Amino acid sequence: MKQQSNCIVISHVDKYYGKKQALRDVDLTIERGMFGLLGRNGAGKTTLMKTLATLHEKQGGEISVCGIPISHASEVRGIIGYLPQDFSMYPNMTVYECLDYLGTLSQMPRAQRQKRIEMLLKRVNLSEKKRSRVRSLSGGMKRRLGIAQALLHDPRVLIVDEPTAGLDPEERIRFRNLLCEVAEDRIVILSTHIVGDIEATCENIAILNEGELLWKGTVSQLLENARGKVYVAEIPVSMLAQAKRDYIVTGMLRSGGAVTVRFLAGAEDNNPAGRPVGATAAAESGRESGQGARGLLPGAREAMPNCEDAYMYCLYQHGCEIAGGEE
Amino acid sequence: MLFFKECKKVLFSMTFVLYVVTVVAMYVTQFIHDSTPITAPLRETGEYGMTVRETPEVIMPAAVESLFGEYLSGSYPAYPIMFYKNVKLKEDKRLEMRAILEELTGLSGEEIDGFEDSREAGYFSGGLDEAGNPVTWYQEMVLPPYSLPEDLTYEHFCELMERADRLIGGGSSYAVDRLPSFFGRVPMTYEEALAEYEALMAPGELGKAYLRLHCDYMGINLAVMPVFVAAGLWQQDKRARIQALIYTRKSSGVRIVGTRFLALVGCMTVPVLLTLVYTVYTTCGMYPQMHISWGSGLGMALLWLLPDILAVSALGAFLTELFSPLLAIFFQGIWWFLTMSRTELAGEVARFGLQVRHNSLGKVALWQSQWDNFLCNRLALTALAMLALALTVWLYESRRRGRGGRMSHRTGSGRREEDA
Structure with a gap:
């Protein structure tokens, strides 16, 4: 039980969009640290991520997040942070206002919000931009703001979907390093089709194809296989x-x-x-x-x-x- | 506090600015009038204004004369859906209309159609007077001599008028419920004018009278404008593509939707309250010697206007969540338009409906007779608002869990996520 309370257990999960099966009997255990979810476009990565983020309901199987069944959506939302593929915020809000708004929706007390926002802005190197409007941020800055909002309530699980797409090489490396840092004390699930991102950051990976789990194991096992x-x-x-x-x-x-x-x-x-x-x-x-x-x-x-x-x-x-x- | 953050989003939106502008414009252009106080009627003047009475002896000749004139001119003005329409009848309908007139005037069809000297009433001008100014004169309607049948009852007359209205296509002045207001206007007697004045000056009634007129105008605005603000706020998340971020937060759908709704209603009520305060202030200025009681009047005003804001906002939020902001605005616009075209300026209050109207400072007795209907109307509208709000919460939670078919997949960029 103790082990289950620190990991995500996905057992025999199915998900359909109409008649199309998007996830097929996916069976996976994700433990603390960086976990990479690899697959082509349309493999079902985002569907799995959204299911874990309580944005979709599964049709079959079981999922528990740190010991909480996914059906207890409200509790699960309290311990997950989610950075969607197409992260966006109200363009007219300032960086600080955005984080403060989302922190309020996470039901964080005001003092805690202020403390965490200052700390996270420093960590993602956006302290100087806290009074800037979101629309004035570059792509890389927006992604960093995205990771800050996902970490705001100090979640035990961080779900990041294709976070480096469209970033220049420098921002990409910076972002990967940031993810590795935050993965020290939590589960970070990184979904991507960029193999280099997985290779540089993850120890454990899973490969999805057409909703089916093709591979699960460590990166070195995958290399050994080839x-x-x-x-x-x-x-x-x-x-x-x-x-x-x-x-x-x-x-x-x-x-x-x-x-x-x-x-x-x-x-x-x-x-x-x-x-x-x-x-x-x-x-x-x-x-x-x-x-x-x-x-x-x-x-x-x-x-x-x-x-x-x-x-x-x-x-x-x-x-x-x-x-x-x-x- | 989430409420204040939502209020800030509302206050800084363009749709709210539009709302405030329309509220102020409606108030300034329609309500603020001359500041002459109401005074007791003076017997020696001999004129005490007009009133409407359903007196068959007054209504029947006036309506027949009007219908006869319109028949001879071949055109019938009507307002089928609020807008003016000049109706011209086809031959079969013209003959039906002639048959109605035959029954009402005792003339034969040939006599009616054979009269060639008909002339519509109106103002005409021509030539110059001694000073060189154009000369204008009023010409009475010229019709063939006729008289109403002696055995014509008011009930049968109403049936014939209803047929005439149907032939015209509805919305004419011959619709039975409109007959008194179009053809039953008679001068008030001194006693009537005095009774009206005394009713107005009864304790608490003067303030109510001004606030009623205020609410009558403001209600026109509030029956449609809040939908723009509600749709704008609800659309913000979709437009900013922030739904997924909000959906994955701990706050419940009840808290998110409920707080937004309260913020909407709160922000939209403030300008309305300010105009009410201004009405109280200006009215007090008009009657410096009188102590006007405002308590029950302000209560009535809130009971009148708040359900409008609640219902229109809740429906706007629900329809935006279900479909789109454009559809929400379209639906509300249609409902408002139909209600406006069917609601009397001052008369019977419908027990269920979007709008209450009482476009008069007087007619206190009429208003008092409609009080139960007014309460029923406002409570029904509030209940509708609560139902729409509950449905919005339910829909929001469904969207949040990805339920609800195709639309539920639009949690982010709008593309299906299995593509990713």
Whole structure:
């Protein structure tokens, strides 16, 4: 019980929009720290986040947030902070007024509101903007204001949906670091389709696809799963089209007349859909480290998988349709 | 405190500014009149104003003369939905109208249609007088000689008038409930004028009379304008795309919706109260020697006006939450328009309806006879407001939990979240 009171337990959750099933038997336990929810657009991430934030009702299964059943929406709202994907505030209000208004709606006493607002504005580096109107803030500042409002009532769970989309690299890094800091003493669920954000911040992740949970575990387990399936080869540009047809290409770098291609290979046995990639021979003959495998692109050598490779491999492994790099 | 924060949102909205402007404009242009105090009638003047009485001997000849004139001119003025309409009858209806006139005048159809010297009453001008100014004169209506049948009863006359009104399409002066006000105006007698004056000067009645007239004008405004402010406030969350942030806060739907509603009503009541205070102030200035009792009059004014603000605001909030602000305004506009066109300036008060009218300083006895209807009307409107408010809370909570079909998915940017 003690363990359940510190984590989110999602068991066999289903959710429909009309006849379309948006969540399919999702089973997940989320513990303290940063948790990444990864998936394509339309995978069901936002639906799951909104269900956790009490904005949607599930149709099947059970969810408890720190020991409180999700059906006790009022109690759950008292311990969650939510930063929606399209965060917005009344444009004519000042930064301070916005936070004060939302704090009042969270039923915080006035003195506590004042103290927390000052502290959070300092933390998100918006102290100097507290008298500025929301409409005058930049995109990055608005996101920081968003995280401040979500943390205002010191929630035990923070739910952030695609928070870095549209931010410049500097703001993105700054925002990720901020999330990591606040995750020290609470559950932070980060939903994104940007693999780099997950890799940089989360230890535990889940991958959703078409409402179904494809993977749950640590980032290192995901990387381990893709070990031996990622290759790098330098090929002439003329072979690039053929390579894209035959392999799942996860990266390429042109240099003069040659191109360095990063691709997945040797995964057919694990792919229930059995999508053919031209690495059958490699799977049969094993890997030829450094020299290029028979059946692989000439000069192909095994590479250490990164998070993007591992994510793509996971999708491929579960039979997901992957748009190739064909031009 | 949430109430004051919501008040601030209301006070700084454009729709509230519009509301205040219309309240002030209505007050200044319609209510503030000459500051001549009401005085006792003097017998020697011989003129004590006009009054309306349902006297068949007065109404019947006047109405028949008017209908006859309109028939001969071929056009019938009417106000079917408040606006003037000049009705021209098709041949079959014209013949039906002629048959009515035949019955009322004893003339045959040929005699009626054969009269070619008819002339409408009106002012005409032509030529110059000795000083060189244009000459204007009033011409009486010219009709063929006729007389009302001796056996014509008032009941049968009313039936014929009702048929005539139907042929015109409704909204004419021949509608039975309008006959006295159009054709029953007679000069007041001294005794009547004195009785009216004494009723006004009874304890507490003078203040009430001025406040009644005040409420009559203000009620026109308050039966529609609050919907703009309510729809504007309720739309703010959607426009700012802040719904998801508010939905996930701890406060209950009852607290959020209830506080907003109180803020709306509170803010909109303040300008109305200020105009009431000004009316009290100016009226006291008109009667410096008199002690005017205002207590019951102010109570009546609040009982008159507050239900308007409550009901129109609550319905505006509910319809904005359910559909859109435009639809809320449209619905309220239609209701207001229909009520305005059907409510007498001063007469019977409907037990259920949006508006109460008593566009007169006098007619105290008439008002007193309608008091129970007035109470019923205002209580029904308040009950409607409470029902709409309860439905708004229910709808708000449903939206908050993502219930309610397609519309419930619009918690944020408006796109379906399964896309994300």
